[in-house]
Amino acid sequence: MCCPLCFPENDSEQQIVLSNEYCLFVQKPQPVLLGSGLIVPRKHRETVFDLTPQEWQATFVLLQEAKEFLDKEYHPQGYNVGWNIGHVGGQEIFHAHMHVIPRFEDEPLAGKGIRYWLKQSSNQR
Template identity: 35%
Template sequence: MECPFCNPSEGSLLYEDELIRILLDGYPASRGHLLVVPARHVERLEELEEEEKVAMIKEIEMAMEALKRTLSPDGFNVGMNLGEAAGQTVPHLHVHVIPRWRGDCEKPRGGVRKAVLDIEDENLDRKERWERNRLGEEERVELRKALLALR
């Protein structure tokens, strides 16, 4: 399998530098759902070099700030699925940065714990929602501009 994070599509790649890429999630849980991934293919957190770990945190902050400037979310879920048992589907380390808005789901309480508690996430149960959550070209351009401005 070719790694979609090592060779991202032009439409999904919003930002990259020598260490990190910021991508649009292909199955977004919300509008603007981003992935922060190391440019180097690594599958596990412990495989990262120290400079990559520092860069990941900085780029998570940069992703959040760009989303604040372009989409004005009320909050964020930020997290990783480490290993297949934890729900990881692409074997390349990545951090989800999911913007959230008041009222975007019926029961936000529990946040990322819903997966562990085996509770249905009403934002991810239908393909139509993934389609609705995808950003249009104009929004992608604005998000790219915001990320580049934060360099």
């Protein structure tokens, strides 16, 4: 298996910023989503629904630490936090990962949340 989130050290652009016993907060340089990163379990879990109770708790703790780090480094005015699950849900890497995305008031899409594009009439079944 060659999962990029199981072996984050193999991606020279990716940096492990924070970690605990069960998960990591990783970042790559992003030209648009400044400061964004992922919280991933250390063990391969395909989706968020596969996390153990310990991994859930560790994810929560690391999310709080990531917010503190991002607030200090980037001073965002808001956040989007979320999971993509399954191909139809937009998951591209099948290792559970929580997106942590700082948001800024001067963005063209400021004020648009994670459901914005999903609830457009063009997405109606």
